[in-house]
Every structure is written in C-alpha cells, then in structure tokens.
Amino acid sequence: MKEKILRALRSAGGYVSGASLCEELGVSRQAVWKNITALKENGYEIESVPKKGYRLAAVPDTLYAPDILSRLPESCLCRKVECFSSIDSTNTKAKQLAELGEAEGTLVTAEKQTAGKGRRGRSWESEPGVGIWMTLLLRPSILPVKVSGLTLLAALALVRAIKDVCRLDAQIKWPNDVILAKKKICGILTEMSSEENYVHYVVVGIGINANMASFSREVEETATSIYLQTGKKINRAELAAAWIQSFCEYYGQFIKRQDLSFVTEEYNSVLANKDKEVRVYYGMAGQISLENTDVGIARGIDRDGALLVDIQGQRKRIVSGEVSVRGLHGYV
Template identity: 40%
Template sequence: VKKTKHKILDMLLNHSDTHLSGQKICDVLGCSRTAVWKHIKELESEGFKIEAIQKRGYRLLSTPKELSEARILVGLKTKELGQHLIYFDSIGSTQKEAQHLAEDGAPHGTLVITSHQTTGRGRLGRIWSMPKGKGIAMSLILRPELSINRIPQLTLIAAVAVVKAITDVTGIQTDIKWPNDILVKGKKMVGILTEMQTEGTNVKAVIIGMGMNINADKNDFPEEIRSIATSLKTLTGKSHDMSLIVQTILFYFEDLYMRYLDEGFSVIKWMWESHAVSIGKRINARLFNGKVLTGLAKGIDEEGALLLEDDQGSIHKIYSADIEI
C-alpha cells in the first residue's frame, strides 16, 4: 500500500503546471486538510520545494537532488524491483542488512538503500567509502531460479543496467571493467558486489550491492582514493537527481533481467562487451590466491568468465580477480 504522502507527491508531480487545492487533495485521498498540510510539510523537510498560495493551493516547484524514499517510489516503473523499498537515513552497510533480510525471507526485488553508509565494504573485506549524502549505496535482493555457476552473470547485468541508466539521466558514457567496476576516464565511479546465499546446490538469494559516486566533489573523498575515484559531479560540474538515477537503474535492471531469463545470456553478453574497456587489451589479472596472469583479454564466455590469452597462446578462464589495464 502506498502511503498518503506518496499519493500526494504523485498528484503534485502530475500537476506541476497548476496549483492543486488542499480540498481537491482531501477529496481524492479521503483525508483531512490538516493531514495534507502535515504531509506537505514533511515533503518540504525532505527537500521538495512546494509553493502554497491561499485559495489556490499547492504547486511543486522542484524535487530534491538528494536521495528521497518518496521520490524513488513515486513513478517507479518496475513490477518488482525496488517496490519493496527499505530506506535508511543512515546505516552501516546495506549489504549486511540485505543479507539479514534475505535470510528472514525478504521477497524478490527488495531494495535496501541509503545515501549515508558508514561501514560499506567491497570484495575481500575491502572498504567502500562514501561521502555522506553524496552517493548511493544500495543492495538488491533477487531470488533467481538459476544454478550457482550462472550467478556471476547477474553482476554483468547490473553493470549494463547502471551504464544505460547513467547515460539516460546524465548523458555521460561510462566503461565497464570486468567484473564489477564502472569507470570514466579510468577512474572508478561505481563498484558492484554480488553475494549469494545457498542451500546445498540451490541458490536461495542473490544480493547485488552497488556503491555509486554521484554528487561528491573530489575533496569529499578520503585522501587514499582521491586519485582513483570519480563522480558524476566532478565530471559534469553539477549535482544530479539521485532518486531518478535509482529509478532508472531498477527499470533497466528489471528489463534486462527478464530478457536474460527469457532469451539467455547472449543478448546481455553483447551489450556488456560493447561497453567493456578491457577487451582486446593487454591486462594483468591479479587472482585472489595472489597469482598474477598477464595476457590479452579476449572477451567473456557464456558464463560471464573473463577469457585471457597468455603469451604461450593458452586461454585461461577467470572467475574472480582484480584487473589492471
């Protein structure tokens, strides 16, 4: 059920060219004028600019660039992804929270999200840092009926969804670095972390975490990542609507995911490869056992593994590693 506040926002968004009288809102939603006024005040405190003129009513002047629960939900064009939204003003790690929720039976499509994550993590226990309120940290719970060996493909679907959404909303073209980084001019803007819960050989849940640098300035990042990180703000010089970016990612993710279930991985593989930076280049693959393989990145296979041709001409299938280009 949609909250009254969300319904009011929905009405305001659809009537931004005229004033909506308090009475009209009451009539449509069946609530009191005081209730309407209270919700309007709440929306204002969340950054929505609303003009109130006596005898005419309310008009929405602008929506906040900051992440907003109401703004994500109102106008969200998905059937499942994100419809069950767990929003936090601040949290340690959305990934950790999503892991708990998944164990407790949270449905497919549940999204845990914040723009203030205090102890975010990357792969192998590495730190994911996020300047407060300047980025998006979210973890999506999926319940796919897929075998374990296909789960890494979901990271690649997520990457394609993010690339498409960022281009749609901002016009910025981004590159994918296998398996889980989105880069612009060689600097990291988004990191993806895919984890799963299994029972025997069954996949119970997959949790796809995404950390995105949106409205941070260069100096907002901690010293140690300043030279390797980038954000949409540093690239474009302006702030972007974080809720709209989330909506758009969820839309593309769901669309690609359905196509993937219907048609298989090949359609995704093709899109993924067209955005990949490492393919056709000489790379070092630092494996998690410490070994380094050097050679030519040939592409990905049907499972989503990276294919690397070494100098002796043999092909290695790489399932997880850090890639240096």
C-alpha cells in the first residue's frame, strides 16, 4: 500500500484528500494514516493539512522498495523489490532467490555490498549510501549464446536513464561500462544458469557511481560519479527506476526479436570508441599482456552484440567474455 500511496501523492503534485486515497485504494482512513506514518518514519516528508489532505513535500535519498515501485508503470516487468542495508553481493542474493523459484522481474538492491563482483573476476567498490547496487532476475526464453546481449541492453538503458534524469550524455565502453568524461560510472555483470540449449535464469547486476564525492587512489584515474560531474546529488531511487523501466522496455523487444537489430544504431551512436583506435586484450584480467593483444579500429556492434574491429585489413568480430577493449592511450 505504501507504493500506491506514494504513486498517488506523486502523480497529484499537490494535496490529496484522505477520502480520495481511501476510495482509490479501497481501504479505511486508519489504514491510510498507518501507512503514511510508516512512510514518515522512513524519512518521507508528507504534509497533512485539515480539509486539504496529504502532500508529498520531500523524499529521502534511499533505495526503498515502495518508492522504486511507485515510480514504475504498473505494467512493468519489475513488480517486486527486495532492499538490504548490507549484503555480500546483490548478484549472489538474486541467484539464491532464482534457485528458490522467485519470479522473473524481481529486483535486489543494497545500500552496501561487502563482496561486490565485477566482470572478469574483478572486485567492485560499494560505498554505502551513495551508489546504486542492484540486480534484476530474468527468466528469458532465449538460447544461452544470446544472453550477452542483455549486458549491452543494460548499458544502453542506463545511458537513456541518465539522459532523462540527469540531463547528461553518457557513453558506453563496450561491452559493460558506462562512462562520463571518459571515466567509468557504471559496471555491469550478467550471470546465468543454463544447460546447452536452455536458460534457467539470468541475473543482471549493475553498480552505478551516483553520489560519490571521491574514490580510492587505485581507481580515481578511471572512475567518476554523477555527483562529481554535476556537483549535484541525485535521487537514487529515481535513477534506479528510470533504468529498470528503460531496460524492461528493451528486454521485451529483445525477447521478441531474439537479437539486437532494433538497437544497433542507437547503441553505436553512444559507443565511446566508435571509429577510434583500440587495443583488444585477450585473457583474464590478471593474465593480460601486450603480447596477447590486437590493435584496430572499432566500427560498432552487430546484431548479436559483437564488437566489429578492423584489424590489419580484416574485420573481426570481438565477442565479450575473456576479452577487454580499451583506447590505445588509456581506459577509453
């Protein structure tokens, strides 16, 4: 009910009478009052004026399930959100829920991760209260070989969400990083449980550097945050919901078409390295060496999500997995 109350207050833009809320929600005044009291205890400033009703005056910057859900259309695939103050990894929790039969569209979020995971075995810093750490559980009707396309859609959905919420033009560093000012603000880790020709479930984990004011020396040269680029704190629930909505829209089309042909032009328009010289690194992160690399010109992705790179007069398809692509003179 808290979700519905927040949805009603936010859509009204002003005061909503208690009687209207009771009628819309089909509950008693006492039930409305009880849930509004609970929202206030969670940091939501809700004004109550006799003969006018209730008004949502301010919201806290927190990842709160009713808030996230209230920002999504009721037709959205994501209809359940589980929020944790601290957890080892949202991907790990989502996989545990999947094994227990949890429904597609369930989202797991955390204010802090103690064992966050990145692509190719890397760890992921998860400072509490300033980032967005979340994982979406999916049960797609696709072949396992198609699953990597979900990572690209997750990145593209975040570019759109950042544009809508923050009015910033982010770019993508293929396959799973979103960047601002040539620095990383997001990483994506997609994992699946499958058999040879069948996917049991997929978890799409995303970590977004939202309101960080600083980074450790190890990553400060390549990482940034939305706050550092704008000087303004964003509401994390708003950005999270914007990403979920965009991703679920892309996801629906992807399942219908079974490839990325419907977004290749859009994706390539925000690909940071398109038509630029890149170095392709083969192998796990700890095994990278210049001897095991190629240099070429990145031309964009194809309908299967492979990066097309012109290397020594030949166009090669670079498939995500044990491969990393960087700019010739730096991260991008």
